[in-house]
Amino acid sequence: MLPARLGHGFRWLLASSWISNVGDGIAIAAGPLLIASQTRDPFLVALAALLQWLPPLVFGLWAGALADRLDRKLIVVTVDLARAVVLAVIVASIVTDTVSIAIVLGALFLLGTAEVFADNSSQTLLPMLVNRDDLAIANSRLQVGFITVNQLAGPPIGASLFAVGMAWPFLAQGVLVVLGALLVTRIALPPHGRDPAEATHIRQDIAEGFRWVLHHAAVRTLVLTIFTFNITYGAAWSVLVLYATDRLQMGAIGFGLLTTVSAAGGLTGTLAYGWITRRVSLGNIMRIGLVIETFTHLFLALTTVPWVAMAIFFVFGAHAFIWGTTSITVRQRAVPTELQGRVGSVNGVGVYGGLVIGSAIGGAIAQRWGLTAPFWFAFVGSAIFVVLIWGQLTHIAHADEQEPAPLS
Numbered sequence: 350m351l352p353a354r355l356g357h358g359f360r361w362l363l364a365s366s367w368i369s370n371v372g373d374g375i376a377i378a379a380g381p382l383l384i385a386s387q388t389r390d391p392f393l394v395a396l397a398a399l400l401q402w403l404p405p406l407v408f409g410l411w412a413g414a415l416a417d418r419l420d421r422k423l424i425v426v427t428v429d430l431a432r433a434v435v436l437a438v439i440v441a442s443i444v445t446d447t448v449s450i451a452i453v454l455g456a457l458f459l460l461g462t463a464e465v466f467a468d469n470s471s472q473t474l475l476p477m478l479v480n481r482d483d484l485a486i487a488n489s490r491l492q493v494g495f496i497t498v499n500q501l502a503g504p505p506i507g508a509s510l511f512a513v514g515m516a517w518p519f520l521a522q523g524v525l526v527v528l529g530a531l532l533v534t535r536i537a538l539p540p541h542g543r544d545p546a547e548a549t550h551i552r553q554d555i556a557e558g559f560r561w562v563l564h565h566a567a568v569r570t571l572v573l574t575i576f577t578f579n580i581t582y583g584a585a586w587s588v589l590v591l592y593a594t595d596r597l598q599m600g601a602i603g604f605g606l607l608t609t610v611s612a613a614g615g616l617t618g619t620l621a622y623g624w625i626t627r628r629v630s631l632g633n634i635m636r637i638g639l640v641i642e643t644f645t646h647l648f649l650a651l652t653t654v655p656w657v658a659m660a661i662f663f664v665f666g667a668h669a670f671i672w673g674t675t676s677i678t679v680r681q682r683a684v685p686t687e688l689q690g691r692v693g694s695v696n697g698v699g700v701y702g703g704l705v706i707g708s709a710i711g712g713a714i715a716q717r718w719g720l721t722a723p724f725w726f727a728f729v730g731s732a733i734f735v736v737l738i739w740g741q742l743t744h745i746a747h748a749d750e751q752e753p754a755p756l757s
Contacts, residue, residue, distance in 0.1 A: 355487055358478040358536045365532035366471070367494035369429070372525035374503010375510065379518035380457065382511045383439075387450040397457055404461040405701040412469040413694025414554040417687055421477075422538055424470040429530035432463045436523035443516040469697065473689040476681045477538050485631075485678045489622035492674050496619060500612035558691025561684075567745045568683055568692065570738060571676060574745075576699035577734050578642065581727035583707020585646050588715045588723055596720050597655050610659045614666025622674055631675055632743035638672035639742075641665065643731040650724035679745060 351360055384397045416424060439456050442448040479487045510518040562569050593604040618625075625634065645665045652658055684692045711723035 351490070352483075352486070355479055355483060355490075358538070359475070359487060361532050361535045362471075362474055362478060363490055363494065365529040366491050367498055368525050368532065369529035370495050370499040371503055371506075372522035372529070374499040374501075375507035375518045375522050375525075376460075376503075377499070378504040378507035379511045379522075382508065383448075383453055383515060383519075384450070386515065387448065387453055393450055393454070397454060400454055400458040401461045402701060402705060404458065404465045405697055406705065408462055408465045409469070409694045409697045409701070410555045410558070410691075411551065411694075412466045413558060413691040413697075414551050415466070416470045416473050416690025416693075417554060417558075418551070421470045421473050421690070422533055422536060425467055425474070425533050426530045428463045428467040428470075429526050429533075432460055432467070433523045433526045433530075435459045435463070436519050436526065439519045440516045440523065443519070448515075465697075469690055469694055472677070472681075472693050473686075474536065474538065476684075476686060476689060478536070481682050484681050485626050485674065486623050488674045488678050488681075489619050492619045492622075492670050493616065496612050496616045496670060500615070501609065554691060555694075558688060558695055561688055562692055562695050565683065567741075568680060570741050571679060571745045572696050572699045574639075574734070574738060575676065575696060576703045578639070578731060579700055579703025580707040580710070581646065581730045581734075582642070583704040584711030584714065584723045584730075585649070585707075585727040587708040587711035588720055591715070592649070592720050592724075593658075596653060597658055599655050599658075603655060607659065607662050611662040611666035611669070614663035614668075615670035616666075617663075618667030618671045619674065622671060625671065630743075631679060632745070634671065634675050635742045635745060636739065638668045638675070639731070639735050641668040642672075643728060643735055646724045646727035646731060650721045650728060 351363070381397075384393075435456050439448070439452070442452050475487055475491070476484065506521075507518045510521060562572055589607075590604050593599045593607055597603065599606070629637075641664060645661055645668075648661050649658060652661070680692065680696060681689070710726065714722045714726055
């Protein structure tokens, strides 16, 4: 699980990541329950979701630039402590019976903003701690924690704590966030290549990250692939709850079961990741994954049988985490240490920008042509894009062997 060659620094990072993910998993269930306890207005419920999606688009590029300018470990610790303060405000408002939808919405936006800076800086730490040849296995270990404690264990814990008392899940998350920050302080990091005396405007730093991506053909194609596939994914998944309850007739519990099955598939895929990468090239892993995602949309559009849908979600969950681990590894190998934050933030804008665009398209299509229409859109769009980039996927997988054109 933890090969000695990964080093003590990685073990501290892994422990911090797993503990923080427990807290985030608790919030997955407790956050919506708190919102529902304050309002039944669909507009305000939708606004809560928007406030959680908005920070990565608004602050993502700035977070990446700061991660390349400042002490990355200090950013993670500071932002996590700020998250703990916001959670303490939520707890205090609940205990004093002064909680309101305005407080909850404001807290969600602040927590989402803090998470942008914490996540972006955290992703830059791994390439500073682990040899490039071990990045794949190190990322898979981080993903195991994400799936088991964030996706599987955290939500039921959060719901159970909320049932005991509304303040308990947020108090627990605050304690876990602080503990995760303390563990990060134990990590010893090398300099990340930025000359402290170099004086540049932050907008110049952001522009440099964009230029690097544009001049590196493989990473540029990788970001474009992620952006495009998040449009198709966002379109289909935007109506997933209605698809599960109305088309599959699975009810609310069945909808939750789909998420659990997907996470179980992800855990299986992630545990097998080391075995897979020893036998299949990264290029072929990416090709197979995109084919699986494309046909996932087709099969979901065709089926009305719950057990068939659950089998599809299991396979999709395995693909999602295998492909995600591969894409992160490829990017981390290719990008210079001093640019990890900015290039990661450009990738993040592609992720969330695609999801927002896809959700809007999916809602409009479903309203006009029915619940399966977004899945047909996702299938056709994904198939066309896979054909267009098929030959480029091998080059993406060997992105670290390419030299970007000069930025000047």
